[in-house]
Amino acid sequence: MAEEAIRTADPVRTGGLIELDGLERVFDVRRRTGPLRREKTRVRAVDGISFTVSRGEMVGYIGPNGAGKSTTVKMLTGILTPSGGRLRVAGIDPSRERTRLARRIGVVFGQRTTLWWDLPLIDSYRLMHRMYRIPDARYRQNLERCVELLDLGALLDVPVRQLSLGQRMRGDIAAALLHDPEVLYLDEPTIGLDVVSKAKVREFLRDLNAERATTVLLTTHDLTDIEHLCNRVMVIDHGRLVYDGTLTGLHAIAPGERILVVDLEHRLPPIEVAGARPVRVEGPRQWLAFPASASAAPIVAAIADGYPLVDLSVREPDIESVIARMYSERPAGPVRPRGSS
Amino acid sequence: MVRLYAVVAAGSFRRYATYRAATAAGVFTNTVFGFILAHTYTALWDERPGLGGYDLSQAVTYVWVCQALLMTCATMGGGFEDELVERIRTGDIAIDLHRPADPQLWWLARDLGRAAFHLLGRGAAPLLLGALAFDLALPASPLPWLAFAASVALGATVSFALRYLAALSAFWLMDGAGVLHFSWLAGMFFSGMLLPLTVFPGALGELARLLPWSSLLQIPVDVLLGKRTGWALVHAYAFQLGWAAVLLGAGRLLQSAATRRVVVQGG
Numbered sequence: 001m002a003e004e005a006i007r008t009a010d011p012v013r014t015g016g017l018i019e020l021d022g023l024e025r026v027f028d029v030r031r032r033t034g035p036l037r038r039e040k041t042r043v044r045a046v047d048g049i050s051f052t053v054s055r056g057e058m059v060g061y062i063g064p065n066g067a068g069k070s071t072t073v074k075m076l077t078g079i080l081t082p083s084g085g086r087l088r089v090a091g092i093d094p095s096r097e098r099t100r101l102a103r104r105i106g107v108v109f110g111q112r113t114t115l116w117w118d119l120p121l122i123d124s125y126r127l128m129h130r131m132y133r134i135p136d137a138r139y140r141q142n143l144e145r146c147v148e149l150l151d152l153g154a155l156l157d158v159p160v161r162q163l164s165l166g167q168r169m170r171g172d173i174a175a176a177l178l179h180d181p182e183v184l185y186l187d188e189p190t191i192g193l194d195v196v197s198k199a200k201v202r203e204f205l206r207d208l209n210a211e212r213a214t215t216v217l218l219t220t221h222d223l224t225d226i227e228h229l230c231n232r233v234m235v236i237d238h239g240r241l242v243y244d245g246t247l248t249g250l251h252a253i254a255p256g257e258r259i260l261v262v263d264l265e266h267r268l269p270p271i272e273v274a275g276a277r278p279v280r281v282e283g284p285r286q287w288l289a290f291p292a293s294a295s296a297a298p299i300v301a302a303i304a305d306g307y308p309l310v311d312l313s314v315r316e317p318d319i320e321s322v323i324a325r326m327y328s329e330r331p332a333g334p335v336r337p338r339g340s341s
Numbered sequence: 342m343v344r345l346y347a348v349v350a351a352g353s354f355r356r357y358a359t360y361r362a363a364t365a366a367g368v369f370t371n372t373v374f375g376f377i378l379a380h381t382y383t384a385l386w387d388e389r390p391g392l393g394g395y396d397l398s399q400a401v402t403y404v405w406v407c408q409a410l411l412m413t414c415a416t417m418g419g420g421f422e423d424e425l426v427e428r429i430r431t432g433d434i435a436i437d438l439h440r441p442a443d444p445q446l447w448w449l450a451r452d453l454g455r456a457a458f459h460l461l462g463r464g465a466a467p468l469l470l471g472a473l474a475f476d477l478a479l480p481a482s483p484l485p486w487l488a489f490a491a492s493v494a495l496g497a498t499v500s501f502a503l504r505y506l507a508a509l510s511a512f513w514l515m516d517g518a519g520v521l522h523f524s525w526l527a528g529m530f531f532s533g534m535l536l537p538l539t540v541f542p543g544a545l546g547e548l549a550r551l552l553p554w555s556s557l558l559q560i561p562v563d564v565l566l567g568k569r570t571g572w573a574l575v576h577a578y579a580f581q582l583g584w585a586a587v588l589l590g591a592g593r594l595l596q597s598a599a600t601r602r603v604v605v606q607g608g
Contacts, residue, residue: 118360119356
């Protein structure tokens with residue numbers, strides 16, 4: 001009900017919940033070039049990005065290190081002021097009204113924690129209760145739901161410093177959601193997590209989006225996150241948006257290859273099977289590449305048939321290789337060196 | 342608003358309360374230093390009775406109350422500032438800025454919660470031990486104690502404001518350790534921890550008594566010793582309040598400059 005009131009009080013006039021129009025951020029970087037001389041260079045960390053995200057969308061925001069992802073997210077949350085362009089989140093100019101916006105968004109950093117390190121998890125949630133002025137009933141309801149879905153029941157009385165990385169991550173996600181944010185920014189939410197924890201986090205996020213229509217912007221290095229969660233993916237590189245569309249579409253213009261890592265009983269010459277090509281041999285371990293769009297099953301079956309197979313795993317294409325491939329497939333696209341303008 | 346910062350302060354209190362071994366070690370240190378300083382003062386006041394306007398019993402009381410307040414007023418550090426500097430250095434400060442809370446009030450609440458714990462956890466025991474071993478000039482009626490408590494609260498606020506300014510320098514220097522060390526050094530001398538500021542003659546003494554650090558130890562102890570009553574007490578409070586207002590105001594200005602130019606470290 002509180003949510004309804006907020007929405008009517010501040011209607012989003014245009015369609016998008018997040019709107020960027022020619023957003024720019026320039027940093028002046030001073031570099032020592034001599035004992036007394038310093039050279040000032042301008043780095044365009046974000047160089048004219050425009051996009052719109054509608055309410056309820058779940059969008060992957062990906063790119064190599066230093067592409068400008070974090071800089072964009074910092075501007076979206078208002079802790080960094082844009083150098084140029086226009087930016088609105090839920091109708092609010094983030095850097096002007098950071099605190100007002102903060103009540104309506106949730107932020108999770110995979111590598112940092114918002115939780116109170118030395119105190120039991122529940123204390124951090126009580127703090128959120130007061131900080132976001134969450135009505136008591138609403139707080140209890142949301143906490144109960146998060147505790148159930150993120151499996152936090154046994155952890156509430158444990159000091160945060162004693163939690164494992166996966167537990168802490170789940171704790172952080174719950175902390176970001178107690179105040180029913182309309183937008184959730186997730187920065188590498190599955191980094192360093194084991195397979196089971198990753199799956200738990202992804203399942204929770206999917207349900208959250210389905211049930212509450214929470215808009216999610218996800219930055220990640222793990223394309224599997226995107227595959228499981230996002231219908232739409234935006235690729236940023238050198239501060240520019242180089243792709244905006246479906247993941248399937250991205251694979252189509254930058255056909256990735258998956259890698260099959262095969263452990264044999266003993267050293268053998270490179271495996272020869274239809275649909276895959278050997279890329280590396282190291283003792284009894286071999287690496288085979290096959291198109292990301294193809295199924296691994298027939299290849300695995302063929303190898304198991306003809307070779308003394310001990311173990312195998314499949315590696316998904318990483319973001320760097322997808323982006324590298326985008327450029328190699330479309331050599332016409334301008335690749336501008338950093339800080340060239 | 343108030344409730345949020347009350348929760349923050351209470352959490353901070355409990356956070357320090359969880360480290361019992363550290364508290365016990367601290368009490369031991371304070372007590373040892375109390376004994377060393379009390380004997381030094383005894384030797385000094387035997388030579389120069391009435392030095393700085395204190396008789397021997399008052400001088401020794403001065404030592405023990407200072408030891409009790411040392412951590413409360415974080416005269417030589419040990420408060421929130423290390424953590425804030427570290428958060429600025431690593432970029433964790435970004436998380437703080439994403440909260441719908443004012444950073445200065447947030448850290449003030451945390452530091453006052455800590456100060457309250459240190460007053461009880463680190464202050465009471467050394468003072469009690471000192472009172473058993475020495476003849477202390479502690480007031481018998483509750484009124485001076487209440488006046489003292491108010492002055493300690495103001496002193497803790499001034500101390501916070503000073504350290505907040507020092508810690509924010511990390512936004513520009515990336516490593517605030519140097520500035521913090523300087524601020525602790527200044528605190529150690531100008532708070533009156535080594536010797537009462539009334540002992541110092543001439544311009545240095547005048548200056549030391551006018552600087553904000555005198556709010557940390559010198560003024561609260563004088564209030565407890567009954568050196569400041571009536572209008573002198575009002576004057577003492579006004580002095581502490583004045584510095585708190587000026588320094589907190591400066592902290593706000595520096596904070597808004599810092600967050601405007603913020604270049605958060607790390608991705």
